[in-house]
Every structure is written in structure tokens, then in C-alpha cells.
Amino acid sequence: MPFVLIDKPRPDVTLITLNRPERMNAMAFDVMVPFREALEEVSRDNGTRVVVITGAGRGFCSGADLENPGGIPGIDGLTLPTIALRSMELLDDVIRAMRRVHQPVIAAVNGPAIGGGLCLSLAADIRLGADTALFRAAGINNGLTASELGLSYLLPRAIGASRAFELMLSGRDVDASEAERIGLLSRVVPGDKLLDACYELAERIAGFSRPGTELTKRMLWSSLDAASLDAHMGQEGLAQLYVRLTTHNFEEAIKARKEHRPPDFQD
Template identity: 40%
Template sequence: MDWSQRGSEGIIVTEPQPGVIQIRIDRPDTRNALTIEMFDVLHGLAMDIGRDDDARIVILTGTGPAFCSGFDLRQAEMLTEAGPLGMLRLQDRAADAMLAWRALRIPVIAAVNGDAAGGGLALALIADIRLAAAKARFSAAFVRVGLSAGDLGTSWTLTRLIGPGRAAELCFTGRFVDAAEAANIGLVNAVIEEEQGDLLAASLRMADAIMANAPGGVQLSKRALQANMEAASFSAAIELENRGQALLTRTADMVEAIQAFREKRTARFVGN
């Protein structure tokens, strides 16, 4: 596949060496903020990469001084005016991209060249390996704009990566974590200091080390790591869902919903 033809406005796709696909968020004037349309592009790229048998590694990075500053707040008006179901559809579009990236059969390396905040942090967390420039910073900035850190998988990935206590602190405060602290708490695999050379060169060295091994072994290793990390989460999720459903079947609204269905009318919910 000719990856040089797969870019779009705000996203540059290259193949720096055979088997290595580099995705660069390219909106430096917005500190590489993401639009809802860019989530659609990222989703499509993940699907295409998954179908490319020659693809072995993905490197995700940003242009300029930032990795990704999260969702472009210039589209924030869209979020407040969409209505609950409209907002859910927008949220699903973004979430679909994250799910597609997590489901990639090949390893993803995030080369975090600068600030990764909000959705940018979520994007870094969805990678299998994170390498950070010394100037990189990380922030679960959602609460600073009135939103929840339960966004784009952050509450799931961050908790499993650094533990519930640290995740709670970062999500509740929205503070920035510098590269050194990020390495100390396990948020990144390594910090690439200036004397060690270019961050992307270090990412390519990591890619080379991975590609030196059997593709099938690497891919099934990724599948095993993800499946076994999610096994406990799935049972916990089922337990929580079961309790929630059991509780909701005891409410007046559940009775009303069934009655309205039988009477072919709109249900009148009262919230109890």
C-alpha cells in the first residue's frame, strides 16, 4: 500500500522504512488538537493498517512542540449544542477510533514529542509502548474544561498503567506530569534525552528491535497481553452490569417502559 497517499488535512502518513507506518498529527498552530473529523480519519487508518499484511509497526507522533493537546475546543460549541443523543453519536465516533487503534494486531509506539493532554493523553495511552522526549508532559486535562476523565478509554488505560491511586490524583487535579515523573510512575517506557539523539530515531530503533522477531510471535504476544489484561476487567464489568440491571428492574421507570411498549405509546419516565 502506498501510505504517502493516505494522509489528510491535519494528519501526515509516511513509511520511513519498510513495515513501519508513521502517523503524525500535523496541526502545530493548535498544538495538534484533534477535530471530530480527524477521529474519523484515524479510525480509517487503523482499519487500513490492519488489512496491510506488510505493516509491522506503527509510530504515532506530533508536529512541532506538542504531541496532541486533545480535542479542539474551537469545536466545543458543537458539543454543547448537539443534545444528549447527538453528543453520544459524536462520542461514539471518537471512541470508535480508539477502539480500532487498540485492536490493531501490530505494535503501536507513541513517540511523545511534547505535551499530551486530554484526548492527546488518551491517544498516547492507547499505544503499546510510549517513548517520551525530555520536554514531554502529560495531563488528564478533562476536568479543567468541565469534563470527566472517563473519556476515550482514559479511565481504563491510565488506571491499569499507573494504578488507581495515581490515576485518581492525575484525573482529579488535571495537573501536568513531566517526562521524568512519567517514567518514574510507569506512564512511559523511557525518556529520550537530547544526548541520546532524536526521539523518532529512538522509536525506529525500538521498531527494529521488535521487527527482528517473528511477526506472528509479536502479534500473538500483543493479543495475549491485551486479552489477559482485560480478563479480570471483563468479569468485573459483567458484575457491575448485572448489579445495575438488577437494580433498574426494580424501578418505576422499568415498569413504565414495558407498559408503554405494550400500549404502543411514548414512555413517561420520572427518574425512579
């Protein structure tokens, strides 16, 4: 059975599932390499408008596999220090690959998202959670730093600096209810309704303009990196002008409202 599954549950929607339920979908290299490749493949799939990511079984991703990390590709002849660098680079590339996906990415957090699993969820654009979702920045609990795979960048931007400092330094669990309250999850739904809720959101997003949604995603992430409001507004304005002047989407939206029908954006 492959460690990563790719399905098309609904038109325009691709589901990527981490498929190692017996290990709570831990981040063994045998899982993360095909997961990164799946992200890159789906990003190139023009039949996909929205990507949903989840974990098989009762967990989203339990972080690093401390018992069986799997094989690391391309390390023949290297010594331990360089192998460690290659290993970290490979896992970092998974987070970067999630950010590079053209389409909006929804994380369906169906259970524990621990350590690196928390990082994976934060690299998604949107997070919906089951009532069994649970988050932990686990590095500090293991005698390491809690900062890994971009966590010290992503978490403060998701929930604010003070809460991020507290969670990363305390290593405590955050249940689904608290995660929704502090903005780690945008919504909590019953576990058996989680994927359907993600698909419904995905279908709503897919109903809008492709360049409109893809550029909105880019602009939102760009705003988190912007050095100033002025610098970001210039980029944002160009993105708006690009879609306005190169498509007839605006005219179609006006016409659809007058005709009391959903717009049909042809881009």
C-alpha cells in the same frame, strides 16, 4: 495539507502523524476521522510490522478542540442529544481502532498529551517520550469529569490505581521525568532522537516472528481484562502452542544460536 500523514520511514515501519501543528494536533473531528481510517488502513498493510504514532510540531495531541471541533459526519436530521452520542461514539472508536491494530503500536510522545491526547497515548502498546513530553487528565480542569475515551480504564492499568486517582482528580501536569518514573513512559530520550529511538525499537520488534509479536500484543491486553490468572493462562498457553506447532520458528532460533547469527523467522 492533510490532517493525517502516513509515511514509511524504514522498512516494515509505518509512521502516522497527526498533522495540525497550529492547534497542537487537537482532536477535531476533521482530524480524528482520517486518523481512525489511517489506523484501519495500516492494520491491513501486510508490509507493516510496527506502527509509530506522533504529532507534528511541538505537541503530541492537546485533546478536544474547544474552538473549532470540525464537522461530524452522518448527523443530518439528528437533534442535539443524539449528535452528542454520535460524537462520543466516533472518538471512542478511535481508541478502539488503536487497540485493534494487528501490529504493535508505539506512541512517540513529542510534547503535550492533554485530555484526549493522554487517552490516545495510553491506547498505544508502548510509549516513548521526548524530554518535552507532558501529560494532563484535563477534564477535571474544565469542570467536567476527567474520565473520557477509556481513561479511567487505561490509566490505572498503566500506573496503578492510587496514582491514577490522584492525577485524574487533581488535573495536575506530569512532566517527562515523572512520567518515566511512574511507568507512563517506558523511556525518555532527547526530542531530536525520539523518532529514531522509536524506529530502532520497531526494527527490533520487526525482527521477530509476525504471529509471535501480534499474539504477544493480544495476550498482554487480554491479561489486563482477565478475570483470573487461571482464565488467562489457558489463553496464553494456546497462543504459545499455536506458534510452536504451526511454524518452525523455535527450531530456527536454536539453529541460529548454534551458528552465532540472528534468526530468520519465516513463520
